[in-house]
Amino acid sequence: MAGSIVEIRPVYRSPSGRTFAQDGLTGAAAPMRREAAEEDSCDMNVSLFGRHGWVVFVLFAVVSLPAYGDLIGALHRGGRIQGPENTLEVFQLSLDLGVNPWFETDTWVSSDGVLVIHHDLDMCRTTNIGTLPGFDCVVAANNPLGRLPWIRDFTLAELKALDVGSWFSPAFAGAVMPTLEEAMFFLDGTGVPLLIEIKSTGQAPLIEEILTRTGLSADNIIIWAREPYLYDQFYVLLPGVRQITGIVAQSVVTDAFLADRAAKGDFGIGFTPAGLTQELMDKIHSYGFLSYSVPASNGQDPVLQQIPLGIDAFHVTDELDWEQFLSTRPCLDRLDNDGDGFADFDGIDFDFDGIPDVPPDPACAARLDTSEVAECQDLIDNDGDGFIDLADSACVTPNSLSETVFVPSCGDGIISAPETCDDGNVLAGDGCYSSCRIEDSVELFGVAEGGSVSVTVSSVVIPVTTNFGETAAQVVANLATAVNVDPTLQGLGLSAAGIGDSLFTDGIIDSLTISDVGLSDVPLPAAVPALTPMSWLVLAFSLAGCWALVSRHRQRELS
Numbered sequence: 372m373a374g375s376i377v378e379i380r381p382v383y384r385s386p387s388g389r390t391f392a393q394d395g396l397t398g399a400a401a402p403m404r405r406e407a408a409e410e411d412s413c414d415m416n417v418s419l420f421g422r423h424g425w426v427v428f429v430l431f432a433v434v435s436l437p438a439y440g441d442l443i444g445a446l447h448r449g450g451r452i453q454g455p456e457n458t459l460e461v462f463q464l465s466l467d468l469g470v471n472p473w474f475e476t477d478t479w480v481s482s483d484g485v486l487v488i489h490h491d492l493d494m495c496r497t498t499n500i501g502t503l504p505g506f507d508c509v510v511a512a513n514n515p516l517g518r519l520p521w522i523r524d525f526t527l528a529e530l531k532a533l534d535v536g537s538w539f540s541p542a543f544a545g546a547v548m549p550t551l552e553e554a555m556f557f558l559d560g561t562g563v564p565l566l567i568e569i570k571s572t573g574q575a576p577l578i579e580e581i582l583t584r585t586g587l588s589a590d591n592i593i594i595w596a597r598e599p600y601l602y603d604q605f606y607v608l609l610p611g612v613r614q615i616t617g618i619v620a621q622s623v624v625t626d627a628f629l630a631d632r633a634a635k636g637d638f639g640i641g642f643t644p645a646g647l648t649q650e651l652m653d654k655i656h657s658y659g660f661l662s663y664s665v666p667a668s669n670g671q672d673p674v675l676q677q678i679p680l681g682i683d684a685f686h687v688t689d690e691l692d693w694e695q696f697l698s699t700r701p702c703l704d705r706l707d708n709d710g711d712g713f714a715d716f717d718g719i720d721f722d723f724d725g726i727p728d729v730p731p732d733p734a735c736a737a738r739l740d741t742s743e744v745a746e747c748q749d750l751i752d753n754d755g756d757g758f759i760d761l762a763d764s765a766c767v768t769p770n771s772l773s774e775t776v777f778v779p780s781c782g783d784g785i786i787s788a789p790e791t792c793d794d795g796n797v798l799a800g801d802g803c804y805s806s807c808r809i810e811d812s813v814e815l816f817g818v819a820e821g822g823s824v825s826v827t828v829s830s831v832v833i834p835v836t837t838n839f840g841e842t843a844a845q846v847v848a849n850l851a852t853a854v855n856v857d858p859t860l861q862g863l864g865l866s867a868a869g870i871g872d873s874l875f876t877d878g879i880i881d882s883l884t885i886s887d888v889g890l891s892d893v894p895l896p897a898a899v900p901a902l903t904p905m906s907w908l909v910l911a912f913s914l915a916g917c918w919a920l921v922s923r924h925r926q927r928e929l930s
Contacts, residue, residue: 443684445473445566445663448490450687455539456497457488458546459557466561473593474558475566475686478551478574479522481530486551486577493519498533498548523571552581559587566615569596575604582609595641595663606635613638615663621651629658639663639684652680 446465447456454461457476465474477490493508494500501508506520516524527550536546549557551567558565567578582589594605595615602614614637618624621642632640639661647664655662665686 443473444687445475445665445684446687447475449474449476455536455543455546457490457549458535458543459549459553460536460543460546462554462557466563472687473564473566473684475568476551476554477568477570479570480574480577481525481527482523483526484577485527486574486581487522487527487530487548488551488554489522489548493521494533495519497538498535499537500533551578552585555581555587555591556585559591564591564593566593566595569594569601572601573604574601575608578605578612579608593638595639597641602635610636615639615641615661617641617665621647624651624654626654629654629660632660633658641665647680649680652682656681 449457449461450465450468451457451461454464462474465472476488478486479489481487489497491497495508500506500520506516508519522530530548533548534545535548536543554565578592578594581587589609589612593613593615594602594609595617596602597617602616605612605614616632616637616639618640624640624642629640637660640655641663643665652662661683662681663684663686664682
């Protein structure tokens, strides 16, 4: 790679207390020192509950589980809305939220065989590679690769010399691309699993080597990919690692498919929201799988409609208002607390039904930002109360432009001019413009199919005409002009030249909707109380047993 290579070794301290250095040459995340005092509480448990008291405790815990448990939010690229994606810096910011979700990330392999975390196929959007001689992020004669630069073109040392933070904000200048190993060490001991999206083949042996050499627990990672063939080596080399199989269409979720995945030991099934039904969700759960919805977004998209169906985890995308959702996630009990027939968000101004819970959960209401400063949804804590401010419904900012665009006719099986075919996302480079795969697009960043783009701004619909063959950047410029926002999308730290698939779903755009954050009614089955009569009975029994044991212990001490 052209340009100077500088060894960068910033030292980080993970929330678990483990300290390590990011090594600019080897990428090894070497533990330096960790001292912790651990107390064994087994004796206390035995004396309190008796020899078989744990049976009572477990029975109570199982029987008293509500029908709808807490949702698990997998923060996209570690929480990219608040910092440079897939960096230790944004991981720390997300940990500071205190919501204990999963961290979703993406892995590629460097030219010298080291796993690094990075999302895009190329490096133009989130690094300064374009400022180095010979790599101007333009596919032209002066580009030595003949295409945009990819991770696999560079060694780890070369990747470590890049700046992966300035694109987001000058405050993150000098941020370094982490290795997967460094990310695993950083989250070790936090209780936050790392959900790793496998972007290329051959990664299973590398992850196996990391786990074997470092002694890190396989329980701290979850593997998933959108293409099942990427799992083959994991089944052989890492059979104990949790895996989520991504599916491209709900139609493939047959009993035979689920039985095969269960036999291979899969942990979950990942799917897109479109076409999800209660029957399909019940089928996934009947095989013991966790259900993982990706992508999902705010009230304008299907994730809220999926909650009553029983989804277990979902992909937290950029457009979610973090104050309304993430900081109150433990309060998402999905019960009809006010008896109106709809599932509620506890303590938030607007529930699914638009009416606050009666009464609100005090523990949740205390976390709500009720004194928002009207500066639009700038994702900044303007009033200094510790929460990101709620959106100002009177304005829309570039942050409304996200990956969760509305693409109604991509892959719909209907061929309409100028579409030439629809292959169901199977083949690459065949010009099937309706299949919504970046490989099928004319250019790396994709093209628009042409037609009218419906842009909704504060309930006002603004038509924007797009021409067939326009790049994503051109569509963005058209939209920016229509809604009077900065066409370079400075609010997102993105440029029109490098926006790529970070803005559009896999490259192809039919239409886009920009709208205010809103919630809609979601029918809910009959509410199930958090504690059933059997639960109360078991609770009373366990408490009585505990009291008897404690009393006996005190009598022995007195005698």
